Amino acid sequence: MSDAPTTTRKDWASDQEVRWCPGCGDYSILAAVQLLLPELGVRPENTVFLSGIGCAARFPYYMNTYGLHSIHGRAPAIATGLAMARPDLDVWVVTGDGDGLSIGGNHLIHALRRNVNITILLFNNQIYGLTKGQFSPTSEIGKVTKSTPFGSLDAPFNPLSVAIGAEATFVARTHDMDRKHMMETFRRAHEHRGAAFVEVYQNCNVFNDGAFGAITAKDKRSEMLIDLRHGEPIRFGPEGERGVVLDAQGHARVVDVADVGADALLVHDEQRAEPSLAFALSRLSRGPFEPTPIGVFRAVERPEYGASVSAQLAAAQDQHGPGDLAELLRSGATWEV
Amino acid sequence: MTETAQPARPLQRLDHVVIRFAGDSGDGMQLTGDRFTSASALFGNDLATLPDFPAEIRAPAGTVHGVSAFQVHISDHDIHTPGDAANVLVAMNPAALRSELHLVEPGGTILVNVDTFDERNLKKAGYSSNPLEDGTLAGYTVYEVPMTSMTVEAVADLGVKPRDADRSKNFFALGLLSWMYSRPLEPTRRWVEARFGRNEKVLAANQAALQAGWNFGETAELFEHRFEVAPATLEPGTYTSVTGNTALAWGLVAASQLADMPLFLGSYPITPASDILHELSKHKRFGVRTFQAEDEIAGIGAALGAAYGGHLGVTTTSGPGLSLKAETLGLAVSLELPLLVVDIQRGGPSTGLPTKTEAADLLQALYGRHGEAPLPVVAAYSPSHCFFAAIEAARIALKYRTPVILLSDGYLANGAEPWRLPDVADLPDIRTTFATEPNHLAEDGTAEFWPYKRDPDTLARDWAIPGTPGLMHRIGGIEKQDGRGDISYEPANHERMVHLRAAKIAGIADDIPPVTVDGDDDADLLVLGWGSTWGSISAAVERVRARGRRIARAHLVHLSPFPANLGEVLGRYRKVLVPEMNLGQLTRLVRAEFLVDAEVVSKVQGVPFTAGELERRFLAALDELEA
Numbered sequence: 019m020s021d022a023p024t025t026t027r028k029d030w031a032s033d034q035e036v037r038w039c040p041g042c043g044d045y046s047i048l049a050a051v052q053l054l055l056p057e058l059g060v061r062p063e064n065t066v067f068l069s070g071i072g073c074a075a076r077f078p079y080y081m082n083t084y085g086l087h088s089i090h091g092r093a094p095a096i097a098t099g100l101a102m103a104r105p106d107l108d109v110w111v112v113t114g115d116g117d118g119l120s121i122g123g124n125h126l127i128h129a130l131r132r133n134v135n136i137t138i139l140l141f142n143n144q145i146y147g148l149t150k151g152q153f154s155p156t157s158e159i160g161k162v163t164k165s166t167p168f169g170s171l172d173a174p175f176n177p178l179s180v181a182i183g184a185e186a187t188f189v190a191r192t193h194d195m196d197r198k199h200m201m202e203t204f205r206r207a208h209e210h211r212g213a214a215f216v217e218v219y220q221n222c223n224v225f226n227d228g229a230f231g232a233i234t235a236k237d238k239r240s241e242m243l244i245d246l247r248h249g250e251p252i253r254f255g256p257e258g259e260r261g262v263v264l265d266a267q268g269h270a271r272v273v274d275v276a277d278v279g280a281d282a283l284l285v286h287d288e289q290r291a292e293p294s295l296a297f298a299l300s301r302l303s304r305g306p307f308e309p310t311p312i313g314v315f316r317a318v319e320r321p322e323y324g325a326s327v328s329a330q331l332a333a334a335q336d337q338h339g340p341g342d343l344a345e346l347l348r349s350g351a352t353w354e355v
Numbered sequence: 356m357t358e359t360a361q362p363a364r365p366l367q368r369l370d371h372v373v374i375r376f377a378g379d380s381g382d383g384m385q386l387t388g389d390r391f392t393s394a395s396a397l398f399g400n401d402l403a404t405l406p407d408f409p410a411e412i413r414a415p416a417g418t419v420h421g422v423s424a425f426q427v428h429i430s431d432h433d434i435h436t437p438g439d440a441a442n443v444l445v446a447m448n449p450a451a452l453r454s455e456l457h458l459v460e461p462g463g464t465i466l467v468n469v470d471t472f473d474e475r476n477l478k479k480a481g482y483s484s485n486p487l488e489d490g491t492l493a494g495y496t497v498y499e500v501p502m503t504s505m506t507v508e509a510v511a512d513l514g515v516k517p518r519d520a521d522r523s524k525n526f527f528a529l530g531l532l533s534w535m536y537s538r539p540l541e542p543t544r545r546w547v548e549a550r551f552g553r554n555e556k557v558l559a560a561n562q563a564a565l566q567a568g569w570n571f572g573e574t575a576e577l578f579e580h581r582f583e584v585a586p587a588t589l590e591p592g593t594y595t596s597v598t599g600n601t602a603l604a605w606g607l608v609a610a611s612q613l614a615d616m617p618l619f620l621g622s623y624p625i626t627p628a629s630d631i632l633h634e635l636s637k638h639k640r641f642g643v644r645t646f647q648a649e650d651e652i653a654g655i656g657a658a659l660g661a662a663y664g665g666h667l668g669v670t671t672t673s674g675p676g677l678s679l680k681a682e683t684l685g686l687a688v689s690l691e692l693p694l695l696v697v698d699i700q701r702g703g704p705s706t707g708l709p710t711k712t713e714a715a716d717l718l719q720a721l722y723g724r725h726g727e728a729p730l731p732v733v734a735a736y737s738p739s740h741c742f743f744a745a746i747e748a749a750r751i752a753l754k755y756r757t758p759v760i761l762l763s764d765g766y767l768a769n770g771a772e773p774w775r776l777p778d779v780a781d782l783p784d785i786r787t788t789f790a791t792e793p794n795h796l797a798e799d800g801t802a803e804f805w806p807y808k809r810d811p812d813t814l815a816r817d818w819a820i821p822g823t824p825g826l827m828h829r830i831g832g833i834e835k836q837d838g839r840g841d842i843s844y845e846p847a848n849h850e851r852m853v854h855l856r857a858a859k860i861a862g863i864a865d866d867i868p869p870v871t872v873d874g875d876d877d878a879d880l881l882v883l884g885w886g887s888t889w890g891s892i893s894a895a896v897e898r899v900r901a902r903g904r905r906i907a908r909a910h911l912v913h914l915s916p917f918p919a920n921l922g923e924v925l926g927r928y929r930k931v932l933v934p935e936m937n938l939g940q941l942t943r944l945v946r947a948e949f950l951v952d953a954e955v956v957s958k959v960q961g962v963p964f965t966a967g968e969l970e971r972r973f974l975a976a977l978d979e980l981e982a
């Protein structure tokens with residue numbers, strides 16, 4: 019939309035006072051989104067932010083767009099209806115690990131498999147913040163919280179593996195400490211036709227401070243974050259001395275480039291239709307304490323659901339003309355008295 | 356030989372007849388009943404039907420659990436119910452006879468497919484001796500017809516596999532009954548052709564079986580006469596036969612057209628509501644989007660999302676699904692967005708009697724939510740009324756920006772009746788307007804949009820849909836500041852908002868028709884009904900009047916809010932009886948609200964009241980009042 023009047027960050031910020039805890043990672047995600055939108059040439063009135071319940075879910079209030087703060091876990095379902103009804107809108111869903119993967123897990127996976135045209139940002143802080151600190155479906159085993167004083171027994175979800183398993187066509191990860199990376203990732207997600215899923219590692223400095231510090235702290239990134247770039251061998255480390263290979267079993271493994279040779283490195287292919295590669299990469303790291311890939315894992319094309327629905331309507335109307343109510347009422351056997 | 360041949364038997368006129376088709380779930384009894392009904396409708400009879408089928412798709416063959424029945428009442432005058440007792444039972448196997456015999460009037464007629472009365476089938480049905488021989492059927496007129504073997508014989512030359520041949524025996528039964536009751540065969544033939552046209556052999560077999568059944572009646576010396584039920588004198592017009600679910604689906608399409616808003620249905624399959632989803636899925640030409648969601652919650656969620664985007668959002672379900680939707684309904688009440696929730700009630704709680712009717716979701720519809728969350732409730736009273744009830748529910752939802760629950764039930768959903776088609780031009784205009792301009796001037800002179808600024812008359816809020824420039828705003832489930840719509844936790848504001856939402860719904864009472872009383876002004880007894888009891892009450896009231904007794908009746912379409920004059924009407928009578936397919940939910944409401952001596956007449960057996968049952972209760976109440 020090159021002809022859209024340009025906007026600035028100010029046009030996208032609402033007049034509401036932002037009420038997250040000081041120091042919360044949500045602030046930087048909000049800033050990244052508000053800075054990105056002017057660059058996309060889109061209009062606030064054609065943009066909708068939808069959310070469920072949780073700290074992340076307050077996001078829509080801070081955007082000067084149309085916004086709907088709904089109920090726990092249901093935002094993907096509500097967004098599905100909106101995106102189907104109004105293909106002209108840009109629909110964003112902001113959710114969290116509890117909202118999207120626990121109470122709303124069912125809606126999330128089905129929105130992904132249908133490939134509805136929505137952009138889903140899942141702020142993963144591995145904790146329940148709004149209800150003051152219970153373990154979440156992404157918390158690590160053994161996590162001591164108010165509801166698990168002896169340590170959590172629940173095996174966590176890997177959000178990206180869930181999304182890939184749910185047939186998502188766009189899957190990416192970014193983190194709240196790197197505005198540029200967030201903006202780039204969100205831009206790609208927004209460009210994608212269909213359901214785009216972005217996991218954002220987000221620090222909850224009140225209930226789970228530093229959960230991602232071991233990989234996202236400035237001095238840790240080069241050795242702990244693996245920036246995925248389509249078509250390039252997967253390498254990381256200050257000197258690019260480490261890399262990723264696929265072993266004979268199809269598992270992704272971190273290696274020293276010196277040991278295997280640069281030619282043995284896995285070349286990232288986000289467009290591969292078959293999801294095993296993206297899945298293997300999503301399993302590379304067991305948690306935010308070892309080298310972890312970020313960026314776009316998967317970006318493939320599949321018909322967008324709302325467009326397909328609209329196409330069926332248009333085809334029916336093309337073939338038989340618009341519906342006529344009087345005719346409908348007479349479509350069964352009729353008789354005159 | 357064809358149907359135009361001179362009947363060899365004398366013709367006897369009946370003013371009405373109630374026929375019950377019963378057989379195994381796999382015997383095609385619903386289809387047989389449905390076809391007999393259609394032919395009767397085209398013939399001009401008034402009619403009412405009651406499909407009665409098991410929850411299991413195919414329960415063990417030959418057992419009473421697997422019996423599927425279809426009752427149809429055809430008449431030469433205006434009728435309201437599928438009939439109390441069957442005059443004729445068609446039993447395709449011993450199990451059907453065993454499970455349905457008690458529904459046949461004393462001295463009634465029974466046609467059995469005698470081929471199935473072998474030891475094995477008798478045993479499966481739980482008979483220790485053959486009821487055709489042991490005197491069980493003494494007093495009934497019994498016709499033993501070898502339906503299976505006659506059908507197999509009729510299709511022998513067509514190269515049909517024996518299994519397929521057996522499956523055509525319901526058409527034999529239909530042909531025979533068509534002969535007995537002088538129904539034209541032609542509409543059925545045309546239907547068979549359209550339905551089975553692609554499978555030549557099955558088509559030929561069904562046509563042959565149909566004709567063989569007719570011919571059997573004609574030639575076998577079994578039947579002394581044929582019967583005829585003359586066309587009813589109905590109001591002039593174009594008629595069609597509809598079930599409640601079809602009428603409801605069409606009503607939703609109509610509402611979308613009348614509102615000039617695209618229809619969006621979000622729904623999860625559930626008996627007995629799924630047929631609405633099926634029907635609407637066909638109507639893409641009307642711009643209808645149907646969405647089969649991952650669950651009940653997503654069904655209403657998607658409908659709400661579409662409504663937020665300016666579509667007519669609808670979700671359809673039955674009782675258990677309504678429970679799952681309750682949280683989203685609370686959100687819709689808070690968002691003040693139009694939304695239709697259609698509840699086709701069935702026997703509950705839980706899975707209950709999923710294929711049987713009940714009307715026990717009234718209190719759930721009114722109160723089954725968290726917090727103070729009032730919303731309008733509309734109930735359909737007959738299959739064809741489902742059409743108008745859908746339009747009315749949509750009208751209220753759009754005008755007042757509120758979710759509305761529309762109640763129907765399994766009986767209306769699957770029951771059929773002739774419907775004099777309305778003139779589309781006479782249907783109401785239910786268009787609403789979206790905000791396109793700011794509606795508030797801030798102190799500093801900036802024009803703003805306040806999403807919770809209300810129309811002073813209706814208290815409906817201003818509604819701007821996404822895509823409208825300059826009116827961007829945020830709404831949500833958190834309490835909102837009156838007018839401005841921002842988050843507000845302020846105690847007095849919450850109380851004001853709770854009252855405003857309640858007042859908005861209560862105010863609808865002035866925008867719905869007053870309840871009308873049919874009947875004797877000086878009567879002591881008023882029968883108050885709602886929903887599908889309408890037909891049984893009408894028939895029972897007519898019978899009571901025919902006995903020279905005075906009785907008044909009123910029927911509610913709007914259950915929330917009540918019509919403004921309801922209290923005054925109820926106060927006029929010494930006694931109010933409320934027939935309900937629950938334990939007394941409306942009864943409780945009117946007692947609480949109006950302090951009247953209302954008493955429930957309750958039935959929760961998964962089948963509607965018969966007119967006879969209600970007649971007896973009404974007469975007893977009258978006797979008591981006069982004593």
Ligand code: SF4
Nearest residue numbers: 039042073147222223
């Ligand atoms: S509780 Fe945690 S996630 Fe929630 S606002 Fe505070 S810091 Fe952010």
